[in-house]
Amino acid sequence: MAIILSTVLSLVAVGVVNFCAFKILRAVQRYRKLCRQISHFPHDPGNVFWGNLLQHPGPSEEGLRYQREMVAKYPRAYSVWLGPFFPVVLLTHPDTVKTILRTSEPKSHYTYSLFKPWIGDGLLLSGGQKWERNRCLLAPAFHLDILRSYLDKKNKAADVFMKKLKGSAKREEYFEVFSVVRMFALDVILRCAFSYDTDCQQLGEQHPYIRAVVALPQMAVKRFFQPWLYNDWLYFLTPSGRQFFKHCEEVHAVAEEIIAKRREVLVDEAFLSQRLNSENADNCKQRYVDFLDILLTAKDEDGEGLTPLEIRDEVDTLLLAGHDTTTSAISWAMFSLAQHPEIQASCQAEVDDLMADRQSDDIVWEDLSKLPYLTMCIKETLRLYSPVTYIQRELTRDTEIDGHTVPAGCIVNIGIYDEFQPERFTEENASARSPYAFIPFSAGPRACMGQHFAVNEIKLVLARMLHRFTLVLDPNHKVEKTIVMKSPTGIRMKTVARLTEKSTP
Numbered sequence: 301m302a303i304i305l306s307t308v309l310s311l312v313a314v315g316v317v318n319f320c321a322f323k324i325l326r327a328v329q330r331y332r333k334l335c336r337q338i339s340h341f342p343h344d345p346g347n348v349f350w351g352n353l354l355q356h357p358g359p360s361e362e363g364l365r366y367q368r369e370m371v372a373k374y375p376r377a378y379s380v381w382l383g384p385f386f387p388v389v390l391l392t393h394p395d396t397v398k399t400i401l402r403t404s405e406p407k408s409h410y411t412y413s414l415f416k417p418w419i420g421d422g423l424l425l426s427g428g429q430k431w432e433r434n435r436c437l438l439a440p441a442f443h444l445d446i447l448r449s450y451l452d453k454k455n456k457a458a459d460v461f462m463k464k465l466k467g468s469a470k471r472e473e474y475f476e477v478f479s480v481v482r483m484f485a486l487d488v489i490l491r492c493a494f495s496y497d498t499d500c501q502q503l504g505e506q507h508p509y510i511r512a513v514v515a516l517p518q519m520a521v522k523r524f525f526q527p528w529l530y531n532d533w534l535y536f537l538t539p540s541g542r543q544f545f546k547h548c549e550e551v552h553a554v555a556e557e558i559i560a561k562r563r564e565v566l567v568d569e570a571f572l573s574q575r576l577n578s579e580n581a582d583n584c585k586q587r588y589v590d591f592l593d594i595l596l597t598a599k600d601e602d603g604e605g606l607t608p609l610e611i612r613d614e615v616d617t618l619l620l621a622g623h624d625t626t627t628s629a630i631s632w633a634m635f636s637l638a639q640h641p642e643i644q645a646s647c648q649a650e651v652d653d654l655m656a657d658r659q660s661d662d663i664v665w666e667d668l669s670k671l672p673y674l675t676m677c678i679k680e681t682l683r684l685y686s687p688v689t690y691i692q693r694e695l696t697r698d699t700e701i702d703g704h705t706v707p708a709g710c711i712v713n714i715g716i717y718d719e720f721q722p723e724r725f726t727e728e729n730a731s732a733r734s735p736y737a738f739i740p741f742s743a744g745p746r747a748c749m750g751q752h753f754a755v756n757e758i759k760l761v762l763a764r765m766l767h768r769f770t771l772v773l774d775p776n777h778k779v780e781k782t783i784v785m786k787s788p789t790g791i792r793m794k795t796v797a798r799l800t801e802k803s804t805p
């Protein structure tokens with residue numbers, strides 16, 4: 301009996317050893333194949349243990365310079381190893397970028413999941429069928445008719461902003477640009493996403509909700525450079541991790557309250573319009589339709605709407621995607637115009653012509669297409685200071701790039717991003733360029749949904765600002781840039797009232 305038992309045990313042990321050896325052999329084969337495939341892409345030599353990890357100078361101006369040098373050195377694509385097992389292929393040419401952007405390959409979970417506790421499985425992070433369905437459901441929220449109706453809300457937020465600029469012009473004081481612009485951008489998205497009037501431009505970060513919304517993206521970006529804290533449990537053990545999750549709860553609680561209140565209003569409106577027919581139905585339509593109305597009423601072809609959690613995720617996604625990027629774009633546009641007074645003067649002349657003999661400072665829908673030079677300046681800002689500097693995808697299948705195979709499971713980076721020169725965006729210059737050469741809003745099926753919303757907002761606020769003020773940089777302040785296109789030192793400038801200044805607003 302003992303012999304049988306020991307024979308069985310020996311057989312099991314041999315089986316286990318063989319199985320492990322087989323697995324290890326397969327892993328080694330796969331690893332060697334991966335190394336061979338990745339080595340076809342040009343690369344800098346790396347260390348056996350940490351690859352090219354220590355060659356990047358980090359999130360600083362130097363880091364930005366390093367990235368530009370790598371693009372110049374490897375103008376189509378190159379590879380780096382982040383440690384011994386983790387290769388990344390970086391695409392730097394419109395042709396190579398196109399290969400990936402034309403597909404719906406999912407976002408890489410390494411980077412994007414840092415935002416998951418806040419924005420959940422909303423459009424920015426979701427993939428597959430869920431993303432496809434929800435992108436279709438949300439598309440009406442970005443229809444031109446809806447975007448047109450938002451201009452009124454944007455003008456109202458700009459009224460408050462201009463009043464603040466007027467005050468600081470009177471006091472002749474320099475102010476930090478990102479922080480003031482952020483409050484304007486938040487005000488716009490809160491009004492448009494769920495008609496939420498927070499007074500945030502006055503209260504600033506005294507408002508707990510605003511404090512949380514401002515802190516969350518900054519904390520997520522900081523965590524990005526601390527890979528040892530990528531695990532949620534480990535992150536939660538740190539004070540900043542606990543603060544991050546607390547802010548997430550605060551933001552979710554406000555979103556849920558707003559959603560619940562709007563549900564009641566929608567039920568009441570449906571009830572009213574049913575009972576009182578067209579007269580009251582028309583009255584109901586007087587209220588602005590905002591993103592939240594569309595999220596709450598959207599139905600797919602099976603008549604299924606979004607679940608409460610999906611609605612909250614989309615609200616939080618729109619809030620993040622809709623304010624952080626526009627803050628960056630407006631701030632750098634102000635910086636670039638202040639840095640180039642002759643270009644600023646040309647924009648002012650264009651806006652003055654448009655606004656001549658007008659009583660109101662409001663920018664109306666038809667105005668947006670009548671500011672070609674300002675539009676070129678905005679595009680040039682988005683190219684030079686692209687708010688999103690790179691996009692990541694995780695391949696689900698072997699993919700041919702530039703004649704070489706990048707294996708499934710590999711991470712691919714797409715860089716989005718010299719002298720401020722708006723003329724490169726004249727119609728003739730633009731038509732000669734590949735559509736994948738200028739992609740601040742990405743391109744293909746996963747391109748930015750809020751592109752027109754954002755450009756309208758940027759154009760409106762710059763036109764109104766330039767009509768009334770001249771932007772002047774603080775000569776004693778050095779503006780530093782980083783790879784996430786925020787400035788660690790901020791931008792300091794003052795506004796000088798122009799002769800066009802009336803007693804309004």
Ligand code: HEM
Nearest residue numbers: 423424621622625626629687688741742746748749750754
């Ligand atoms: C200057 C402003 C903006 C820039 C530069 C920008 C840029 C981008 C980029 C590069 C992506 C692709 C991200 C990726 O693939 O990982 C993206 C996605 C997205 N953006 Fe924007 N964005 C801006 C403003 C907005 C605004 C105002 C909204 C909403 C109101 C918005 C909503 C979205 C959404 C929902 C997605 C996800 C689309 C999808 O995956 O299907 N964005 N944006």
